[in-house]
Amino acid sequence: MTHAFPSDSVGLVVGVANKRSISWAIAQAAAAAGARLALTYQGARLEENVRELAATLDDPLLAPCDVTSDAEIDALFAAIAARYGRLDFLVHGVAFAHRDDLDRPFVETSREGFRRALDVSAYSLVALARGAAPLMAERGGSILTLSYLGAERVFPNYNVMGVAKAALESSVRYLAADLGPKNIRVNAISAGPIKTLAASGISGFSSILQTYRDRAPLRRTVDAAEVADAAVFLLGPAGRAVTGEVLLVDGGYHAMGL
Ligand SMILES: NC(=O)c1ccc[n+]([C@@H]2O[C@H](COP(=O)([O-])OP(=O)(O)OC[C@H]3O[C@@H](n4cnc5c(N)ncnc54)[C@H](O)[C@@H]3O)[C@@H](O)[C@H]2O)c1
Incomplete structure (x- = not known):
């Protein structure tokens, strides 16, 4: 079998x-495509879940990483340097907003809620890219994040998360410009809606799914494995000329007017 990596x-x-995470689908696809992996978990609450999933892969490095902690980010990259000595790609599939800020009108977003959503969902990409870049110095690398069309258009209850995704997509372009001369590529996949833990925080999510089934050119929603296939393309050598891009993997929904 030929491998993508x-x-x-x-x-x-x-x-x-957990097993529904888009990042888990990407991890599985990347492992099947020949990559060795390091996985992180956010705090002790999620450690067991991630440990069980990691046990199905070939001896991955497992480390805690709360992306709001610079100390945990530093320790993560130190562990990767010690174990592998380098890094070829980074997948960033992290987002958070307070439930209150997703339930009330956007105009009511709190200062703290705005700060927190932007810190966890957008700044974390910058912090992780900064940690990853030195480990990609020798051979270049590929960095990928996950976004949603709510960055560009208004979706009910997406609220501050849409603003965070706009910052995230803009960060993709600025990081691509900074890191391109080092042959490090930075891209996003803007995925169609998928039922995951994060999605369960958006009220009315089922009606968003139904709208995609009714209106997307492919007349269906997408699944995490389909996002993962596109991710392997962007992460691996097949995507070597693509950077600063937001690739819509949404059954074509974004192309529609009415
Ligand atoms: N599910 C969808 O419909 C959809 C669509 C487009 C984009 N996305 C994006 O995909 C990404 C992954 O989400 P998902 O849908 O797989 O849900 P998920 O809940 O499985 O993943 C979200 C992850 O963010 C992590 N996280 C939150 N705060 C963190 C912190 N402080 N430190 C470290 N990790 C933290 C959580 O631990 C979790 O692993 C998110 O960026 C999400 O916005 C999801």
């Missing part, structure tokens, strides 16, 4: 909470 490739996947 060179045999000694190492990837870091941040954002696995």
Whole structure:
């Protein structure tokens, strides 16, 4: 079998909470495509879940990483450097907003809620890219984050998360410009709606799913494995000329007017 990644490739996947996580689908697809992996978990509450999933892969590095902690980010990259000595790709699948800020009108967003959503969901990409870049110095690398069309358009109850995704997509372009001369690519996949833990925080999510079934050109929603296939393309050598891009993997929904 030919693999999408060179045999000694190492990837870091941040954002696995459980088996429904889009990041878990990407981890599985990347492992099947030949990569060795490091996985993180956000705090002790999620450690057991991630440990059980990690046990199905070939001896991945497992480390805690709350992306609001610079100390945990530093320790994570130190552990990767010690174990592998380098890194070929990074998957960032992390987002958070306070439930209150997703339930009330956007105009009521609190200062703290806004700060927290932007810190966890957008700034964390910058912090992780900064940690990853030195480990990608020798051979270049690929960084991928996950976004949603709510960055560009208004979706009911997406609220401050839409603003955070707009900052995230803009950060993709600025990071691509900074890191491109080092042959490090930075892209996003803007995925169609998928039922996950994060999605359960958005009230009315089922009606968003139904709207995609009714109106997307493919007349269906997408699943995490389909996002993962596109991710492997962007992370691996097949995507070597693509950077600063937001790739819509949404059954074509974004192309529609009415
Ligand atoms: N599910 C969808 O419909 C959808 C669509 C488009 C984009 N996305 C994006 O995909 C990404 C992954 O979400 P998902 O849907 O797989 O849900 P998920 O709940 O499985 O993943 C979200 C992850 O963010 C992590 N996280 C939150 N705060 C953190 C912190 N402080 N430190 C470290 N990790 C933290 C959680 O632990 C979890 O692993 C998110 O960026 C999400 O916005 C999801």
